[in-house]
Amino acid sequence: MYDYAVLWEWVLIAARWTHVITAVAWIGSSFYFIALDLGLRKTESLPPLAHGEEWQVHGGGFYHITKYLVAPDFLPEHLTWFKWESYATWLSGFALLVLFYYLGAELFLIDPTVMDLEVGQAIVISLCSLALGWMVYDGLCRSPIGRHPTALMLVLFGVLVAMAWGYTQVFSGRAALLHLGAFTATIMSGNVFLTIMPNQRIVVADLKAGRRPDPKYGEIAKQRSLHNNYLTLPVIFLMLSNHYPLIFATQWNWLIASLVFLMGVTIRHWFNTRHARKGNPHWTWAATAVIFLLIAWLSTAPMRASAPEDEAALTGSAARFARAEGFQDVADIVMGRCSMCHAAEPGWDGLHWPPKNVQLETPAQIAHEARRIYLQAGISHAMPPGNLSFMEPGERAAIVRWYRSVAG
Incomplete structure (x- = not known):
């Protein structure tokens, strides 16, 4: 008969595997639709109200995809919604946060050399920070600055840098970077659950009622989807960071985490530009390499030892x-x-x-x-x-x- 530690280890394995599977599904569909959207072409043969079309080949067959900014004059009986990948990824990720960092707070979450917290205090700070992240982000998107994409992205980057530093002043290095990933992933899932899906439901309800939907709902959803696209790679990096002390257990771990977001932007900019058929901005790979080398150099700073010595x-x-x-x-x-x-x-x-x-x-x-x-x-x-x-x-x-x- 298995003992408790072995059974618990298999619970953790199952939770992590579930999280990886759902994350792969969400990231895959997200990357695909952003690439599809950027590659749409306007042709003379487009149906009324259509915004663009794309021909693709895969698996031995051809696909003809047409996008409507608002919606066609009719709504088909079968409509596929892309939402469960996001929900399952966040829920399984939160389950991992509970299993590893809340139930194992003394080992993984709290570092007395950083801040001597009680387990309950650390968990409350963790939960409140995730909720606060969504409220700040959503408030900025809805504010006047939200109408200026570049300015909004710069302000959001400042928020992420501040959170990176703040987490390292409260939690262990391992937990700090993991929480920054959870903070960002909560924003991404919040975009789907609280903005994109409600807007799509409004559009569908208008169509069923015979009303012409307001195109603003599609524009808002597109903005949030693009944000998710640029945030995905940094979140993956941060979720993997807990396996590498050179990332989480160094003096400049918060700065390393901040620079990772810049790498996410440079990498995705190359792919997005290519998908939009606007050239090959190879400078982005040079910029990514420079940022990565800077991160590697910063990681050589002395690591903070969190294990007790006496x-x-x-x-x-x-x-x-x-x-x-x-x-x-x-x-x-x-x-x-x-x-x-x-x-x-x-x-x-x-x-x-x-x-x-x-x-x-x-x-x-x-x-x-x-x-x-x-x-x-x-x-x-x-x-x-x-x-x-x-x-x-x-x-x-x-x-x-x-x-x-x-x-x-």
């Missing part, structure tokens, strides 16, 4: 693991088999930082990472990689006994 810093479950029977034996095993890599200054050739920013040089650090050690080196043989440090089966069994003596 027993006095341990609280909650970590303290229980440190007091458990067999802990000293496990600490000796881990420091002998793992600390050559998981150290502030790794001794293994080619490693300049501890993998995943996990340090295992002191008993306190080992107690803090109890669950990871159990899953990676006890239950599975993932660590040490390739068993390069020759961890014995008996040592793995000792890790399992120690962990289960506390976790059950």
Whole structure:
């Protein structure tokens, strides 16, 4: 029978897999429709009220697509709505936020060296920040500045930079960048749920009632869709950032996150320009490379170590693991088999930082990472990689006994 830690790990795997699947579906449809919209052509054969058409070939067949800015004179019985991809992506992403960062707040969300928060306080700040992000963004889009696309994008970039810095002053580096991604993804899903879909429903209702829909609803939806298009790549980067300490655990992590949004703009500008048949702005790739190199340079700043360094810093479950029977034996095993890599200054050739920013040089650090050690080196043989440090089966069994003596 599986123990709790293994079952919980599979819950996390299922949640993450669901999130990836739904995100791929949403991003795919979003990129496709932006490319389609930019590639539309006006021809003499267009039907009345049509804005443009596009011929495409895929899967052995040809597709003839026509776009109406308002709507045709008739509405077909079958109308496909693209919304569930967005909703499922946000819901599964929020589930991951709860499972990893709220239920594991002491390990992933809170860093006492940044701000010493209670778990409840940290969760409230997290939730309020996501709601605030949508309200600020939506307010700016509806304000007079919303009628000036370039000015609006500059102001929104300023908001994102401010949030990047703000999150790093409250949460751990890992959680800060993840939250910036969630902050942006909430705006994107809010665009679909609270703006694009309601506007489309108004248009459909007008058509069914025999009224001519106001074209402003389509224009607003197009603006929000374009924003989502430019925000997608930075969100993907931020969601992956928690796997790379050189991104989240450095002094300039907030600036790195901010520059990622600029890379998203330069990359998408090339694709959007190409789809619109307006040339090949290759300078965007040069700009992207320069920004990426700047990010890599910034990442060499000293990393902030968030793991506790002494027993006095341990609280909650970590303290229980440190007091458990067999802990000293496990600490000796881990420091002998793992600390050559998981150290502030790794001794293994080619490693300049501890993998995943996990340090295992002191008993306190080992107690803090109890669950990871159990899953990676006890239950599975993932660590040490390739068993390069020759961890014995008996040592793995000792890790399992120690962990289960506390976790059950």
